[in-house]
Amino acid sequence: MLNFTDSNALLSESVASGLYQNLVVQLTKDFGLANIDIDLPFQVNPKNLKTILHQKIYRLMMERFTDYLNLLYIIDVPEKKVKSIQETDVVDISNQVAFLILQREFQKVWFRQKYA
Template sequence: MLNFTDSNALLTESVDSGLYQNLVAQLVKDFGLANVDIDLPFQVNPKNLKTILHQKIYRLMMERFADYLNLLYIIDVPEKKVKEIKASDVVDISNHVAFLVLQREYQKVWFRQKYA
């Protein structure tokens, strides 16, 4: 139910379950709490969301590493999962981190909807 192998499966499930807009709202909220600007239109489609998130995380890793770490802390991405990433290229690492961010944010909205 909350175990996804990639971002596409996660985003498809969020659309199918009706939680996609909540996922986008949660991303905007947590990025705001971390003082990181992310320009997500309310009606952003899943493919563009994945691309925007990946690019933002890549830029944070390359240019503002302290903000990147703060964002992961605010979102509550497990440090253990970040350390388990087996990529050596920053582009691949940022793609995996983007998936972890989406996974954690979806988990938040899913639990909120299920136990509200």
């Protein structure tokens, strides 16, 4: 249920399970906890969410690396998964990290909904 191969599959499942809005709220909350502004309109569609998140992660990696690391810590992305990324291009790495963030955030809202 929580093992996804890419962002598109994860976002499709979040929409199908009715957890998409909760995912957007959770992302906004955790970025806020890390003191990182992210402009996510409440009605953002999944494709735009993926693009906004990818661009934000890329900018953090290139310009504010300490904030990027703090964000990963706050969201609780496993360090082992980040270190296992094999890409060599920063754009590809930021795309993979964005997927890991989406995966962890979806896991949070899924567990909260399942065990509430």
